Each structure stands twice: as structure tokens, then as C-alpha cells.
Amino acid sequence: xxxxxxxxxxxxxxxxxxxxxxxxxxxxxxxxxxxxxxxxxxxxxxxxxxxxxxxxxxxxxxxxxxxxxxxxxxxxxxxxxxxxxxxxxxxxxxxxxxxxxxxxxxxxxxxxxxxxxxxxxxxxxxxxxxxxxxxxxxxxxxxxxxxxxxxxxxxxxxxx
Numbered sequence: 001x002x003x004x005x006x007x008x009x010x011x012x013x014x015x016x017x018x019x020x021x022x023x024x025x026x027x028x029x030x031x032x033x034x035x036x037x038x039x040x041x042x043x044x045x046x047x048x049x050x051x052x053x054x055x056x057x058x059x060x061x062x063x064x065x066x067x068x069x070x071x072x073x074x075x076x077x078x079x080x081x082x083x084x085x086x087x088x089x090x091x092x093x094x095x096x097x098x099x100x101x102x103x104x105x106x107x108x109x110x111x112x113x114x115x116x117x118x119x120x121x122x123x124x125x126x127x128x129x130x131x132x133x134x135x136x137x138x139x140x141x142x143x144x145x146x147x148x149x150x151x152x153x154x155x156x157x158x159x160x
Contacts, residue, residue: 005074006112008155009067016147017066027067031075032111038075041068045138066148069138073131073152075107078114118158128153 003011006028013021020027030037045068119127128149135145 002115002118003155004110004113004115005071005078008074008116008152009070009112012070012148012151012155013066015151016144020067024067028071028112031068031071032107035107038107042072045069045072045134065138065140069131069135069140069148070152071112073127073134074116074155077119077127077156078117079107116156119156121157124153124156124158127156 006024009028010021010024013024027041031041032038044065131152132145132149135148136142140148
């Protein structure tokens, strides 16, 4: 059975941020339940929030950040906003602004219960590189960012 966005997010959080697993339901409901909540989550991920975001997506302390980061990336892949070759599109403020609008404006058809696409190992690795870049820019420790990237790429890789 193909894992859903929430299944993959939960399994990733279980490995790297078990303290966020209990928050996933609330973060996911806010992310998939309203465009405003999704926009705040995406903005915090792309802008690297400094801890003053009133909705709790706090890059500086990590509170619900990894949940928001993971949901943003998995939703973006599912909606085909994030695809192989996107990494170069995140440089420069204008490209990041356009990416934010695309990520915030699209939601997976079945929300958190949308099955994840299964990508080739090359495409999944490209998404992993983007995940690492976004995590580091969101002030996630580089070692933890690499673990997030590796786990996202693994969840998206088509079985051999």
C-alpha cells in the first residue's frame, strides 16, 4: 500500500523528532484545512522564521517546524509543484516568492490522506536536495536537515 502524506510525515517525525509526532495532527489540520494556515507554514519554511510567528511555526526553536517543513515538501511533490529540476528555482527572492505562492495555493486532492507519488531514485534525490536546502535555510541544524532530506527521499523512492 502506498503511504499517504501524513503516514510519511509521521514515520519521518518518529525517527528525527518524536516530540512533534503528537503535534502532527494539529499542524496537518491547519496546513490542509485553510489556505491561510498553509501560507503561514510555507512562508515560515521558505523564509526561515525567526521565532515570532504567532501560529507556532518557529524555525528558531523547531516547534512544529519539521512538521510544517515535511508537509510543505510532501504536499508540493504530490501537487507536482516540486519536481526534479526545481532546486535552481529557489534562489533569489522573486523565485522564492513565486514558489511560496505555488506551494501555498495548491493542496493535495485528498489532503493529508493523499497517497505519495513514487519517484525514481534520481528524482527523489533531487527532492531530497531541495528538502535539505529548505531545512538549512529555515535554520534547522545541518545534520538534522540532512536526515530530513534523506528520509523524505527514501519515502518518495519507488521500490526496486
